[in-house]
Structures are given as C-alpha cells and as structure tokens.
Amino acid sequence: MLRIGLTGGMGAGKSTVARLLAERGAVLVDSDVIAREVVAPGTEGLAALVAAFGDDILAADGSLDRPALAAKAFATDEARATLNGITHPLVGKRTTELIAAAPADGIVVQDIPLLVENGLGPFMNLVVVVMADIDTRVHRLEAFRGISPEDALVRIQAQATDEQRRAAGDVLLDNNGDSADLEPQVHALWEQRLVPFEENLRTGQRAPRGAVDLVDPDPTWAAQAQRLITRLHVACGDKARRIDHIGSTAVADLPAKDVLDIQITVADLAVADALRDALAAIGFPRLDLITTDDAKPGTDPALWEKRIHVNADPGRPVNIHVRVDGWPGQRFALAFVEWLRGDAAARAEYLEIKRKAAANAVGLSGPEAIDAYLAVKTPWFEQVYPRVLAATGQA
Structure with missing residues (x-):
C-alpha cells in the first residue's frame, strides 16, 4: 500500500x-x-x-x-x-x-x-x-x-x-x-x-513520461535527491556500498531534463537482483528492458551490465542505476559528475550536446523520445570517456 x-x-x-x-x-x-x-x-x-x-x-x-x-x-x-x-x-x-x-x-x-x-x-x-x-x-x-x-x-x-x-x-x-x-x-x-x-x-508499473525537454536548473534538485538517497539507504540496508546523486541534475546551474539520476553501488549483480523487491516496495519498479550501459571503446562489454529502476510516483521522474563497485560504468558515472563540476568548458560543451539531443527528440515522447535523445548523446559519451578518466585521475 x-x-x-x-x-x-x-x-x-x-x-x-x-x-x-x-x-x-x-x-x-x-x-x-x-x-x-x-x-x-x-x-x-x-x-x-x-x-x-x-x-x-x-x-x-x-x-x-x-x-x-x-x-x-x-x-x-x-x-x-x-x-x-x-x-x-x-x-x-x-x-x-x-x-x-x-x-x-x-x-x-x-x-x-x-x-x-x-x-x-x-x-x-x-x-x-x-x-x-x-x-x-x-x-x-x-x-x-x-x-x-x-x-x-x-x-x-x-x-x-x-x-x-x-x-x-x-x-x-x-x-x-x-x-x-x-x-x-x-x-x-x-x-x-x-x-x-x-x-x-x-x-509494479513505472509512471508515464512525456517529451524530452531541457529545463532551467532547479535549486531544489539536490535536496530532492538527498531525500531519495535517505529513503534508498533505508530500503537497501547494508546491500548498498554507497548511493550517489549523479547525472546533470547533480551539477549546479546546468540545464537538464527534470529527471533525477541516482546510483546505488553494490558488490555484484547478485546483490543488485536481491534489491529488486525492496526497491519496488518503496516505489521504484525495475525496468527489465535495460540491463546494460553502452560499453565504451576498449572496455569489456560484460562489465557495463547494470540494473535500472524507475519511478512509480508520477510527480517525480527518477532513474536509479544499480551498478557494481569498480566496474567502468560505476566509475564513469561518478567521474563524469566530478569532471563537469570542476570544468566550465566541459559544462558548456555538454550543454551544447544536450540541446542538440533535445532538438532531435522534438515532437516525440516516451521511449521514442529517449532513443532520439540518446542517438546524439551516445557518440559524444564515447568520445569524452577517456578525457573524463584522464581529467579525474582514473585513466
């Protein structure tokens, strides 16, 4: 209930x-x-x-x-x-x-x-x-x-x-x-x-989502994410090694889609699967259609596997990425936020890509909009991956 x-x-x-x-x-x-x-x-x-x-x-x-x-x-x-x-x-x-x-x-x-x-x-x-x-x-x-x-x-x-x-x-x-x-x-x-x-x-259903639109930075994003993180810690207990606010909404003053991205770091995928019911019970059913991030060049695709949960609450879009500690997707998610926060030129470059991606999704909604949005962003992520790791000392 x-x-x-x-x-x-x-x-x-x-x-x-x-x-x-x-x-x-x-x-x-x-x-x-x-x-x-x-x-x-x-x-x-x-x-x-x-x-x-x-x-x-x-x-x-x-x-x-x-x-x-x-x-x-x-x-x-x-x-x-x-x-x-x-x-x-x-x-x-x-x-x-x-x-x-x-x-x-x-x-x-x-x-x-x-x-x-x-x-x-x-x-x-x-x-x-x-x-x-x-x-x-x-x-x-x-x-x-x-x-x-x-x-x-x-x-x-x-x-x-x-x-x-x-x-x-x-x-x-x-x-x-x-x-x-x-x-x-x-x-x-x-x-x-x-x-x-x-x-x-x-x-066990996700709330519908509409068009992909960039909005002005919301100064309450950080507080909203912290409420979710505290709730997730209660649900996950000691199964979560750490829980972090990631993605564009974790970077101050950066326009973004009004979707909070949260990363739960776990020991292995068995733990990620064990969290399925606990996360669903607090309003985050698992989205089985997505089981991996896009592997970056020169890496093992198997190490980009993850689990993703989404919001049942129609009033707050959320993506919860459950990733394995030390795997490249987990490391990159944290490094990317660090890179954007510390480099104004990187933020400007990323914002330009985001605007192009949003323009590519105009007139679409749901999965079609997301696919069109990612069609622009994914090649750019592949390009900047080594730069991000080098800039954050993880190369």
Whole structure:
C-alpha cells in the first residue's frame, strides 16, 4: 500500500488536510489519536505510567491528567526518557496494527506532528508538508485554540523550522489562505499524484513520461535527491556500498531534463537482483528492458551490465542505476559528475550536446523520445570517456 507521511507545524492546517484526504478515501492513521488511545483508562499504557510516575497523574474519573503527567515527565531528561520508553512502543505497535488492517489498494495517510523532528520521512513513500507563515499560524492558534500569541510563538519555535520541513517534504501545500484555497491543492494531489502512485506501486508499473525537454536548473534538485538517497539507504540496508546523486541534475546551474539520476553501488549483480523487491516496495519498479550501459571503446562489454529502476510516483521522474563497485560504468558515472563540476568548458560543451539531443527528440515522447535523445548523446559519451578518466585521475 502507499504510505504518506503528513506533517506541519502547529496552526499550519495539517488536520484540515487530513480530513480532506480522508473524505477522498485515504485511510487516516492519526498519531495524536493513537497517543491518547494507548493511555486511555484500562490500558496497559496508563497502568505503566501510574507505576512509573505515581497515582497523582490520574484525574478524579481515573483518566490521565495530562498536565500532572507533564509536570513530572518533563522535569528531567531521565523522566522524559521513561515516558517515551512507555508510550512510543505502544504507539508504534498500534500504528503497525492499523496500517496492516488497511486494504491492499489503500492510500494510508499517517498524520504525524513530529515527523520531521523524529526523522520518519525515509520510512514513507511520500512526505506531504502543510506550510503557513508564522504570523498566520499564531493568529489561528489564538483564534481557534485560545492560546496566547506569546505562548503560541514559544510552542512553534520548539518545533522544526520551516526550512527543515521544506527539506523533508516531497510535497508542500500552501495554507496561508482559507479552505477555498487549500481544497483544490489537496484534490489535485489526490487525483494527479496519490491515486496513480498507488496503482503504479501495487501493479509494479513505472509512471508515464512525456517529451524530452531541457529545463532551467532547479535549486531544489539536490535536496530532492538527498531525500531519495535517505529513503534508498533505508530500503537497501547494508546491500548498498554507497548511493550517489549523479547525472546533470547533480551539477549546479546546468540545464537538464527534470529527471533525477541516482546510483546505488553494490558488490555484484547478485546483490543488485536481491534489491529488486525492496526497491519496488518503496516505489521504484525495475525496468527489465535495460540491463546494460553502452560499453565504451576498449572496455569489456560484460562489465557495463547494470540494473535500472524507475519511478512509480508520477510527480517525480527518477532513474536509479544499480551498478557494481569498480566496474567502468560505476566509475564513469561518478567521474563524469566530478569532471563537469570542476570544468566550465566541459559544462558548456555538454550543454551544447544536450540541446542538440533535445532538438532531435522534438515532437516525440516516451521511449521514442529517449532513443532520439540518446542517438546524439551516445557518440559524444564515447568520445569524452577517456578525457573524463584522464581529467579525474582514473585513466
């Protein structure tokens, strides 16, 4: 199933987005609701808290007196660790149960206020962050929750910063306006990205791609790639020797196709094959049509074999190249980025080739466009291969 992490700062409107997604059919798993559920009267969670902190954390009706607990649990680091040691496993267990109960074709939205702070983004297929300016959030907290502006600001500043949330978010929803502005964004996210992503994930299909176009450099490419790399590290575990952002989008200020290229370096092709299911499960099915790079002159063609995975997510085109450590394709991918980053003339030369290749693919789409694009680039790569190795000290 597709797992979406939903987060946002206090007052940003995360709960509104959660409601809108649930209305469209999402299976909502709310961390705040679960956190209250696992310490309700009669639960093992509440019994454990009483045993650790005393009977005076209970209200007259036997329910948890949260302010009384907070006064004790947040008094010291040791007490806070005790609280977390009791509640976090229970929340995790219940979350796992709810996700397991969701249908196989479900879109599970996990509403997690501290997703960024707790580093949970890599465990999701996609992270959606609801954004709003601090002044807007303070006003909402005062108007709708009765929290003073001073207290609201203190609470907001204790959470992750907007910059940290932007870095963690695959999708940013602007909620500085009202619900009339927010609802179309949520509807578009659901219909254009989440629904097709879930179907592609379930059926093991790649998302369609259109024409081959060069676009201006996107300053967020590096951050987008880093989110993917972190997610891939979780999926690959110790099977990956290294994971790198490669290709044109890894070179600052270079126009490129809006496709992120990531290289996973492995010990051998058996390991590459062993990663097939793990990569498909996080949204990167294998493309069996391609099993090798074009061998360069004077090299062993067998050493250019690789595996390639592509995106099921229609909102982010990605090529994941799984190559063997030390083989020429793996070395060249890293050396090529190093060469471009360090040589302005090389970047200008490559950009000219890319423009010619894009022009050769005008009017085409899908595999035909890629073939036309590569028809121009492949001979050039053969020509510059020895230059790149010499320039980077790998000749």
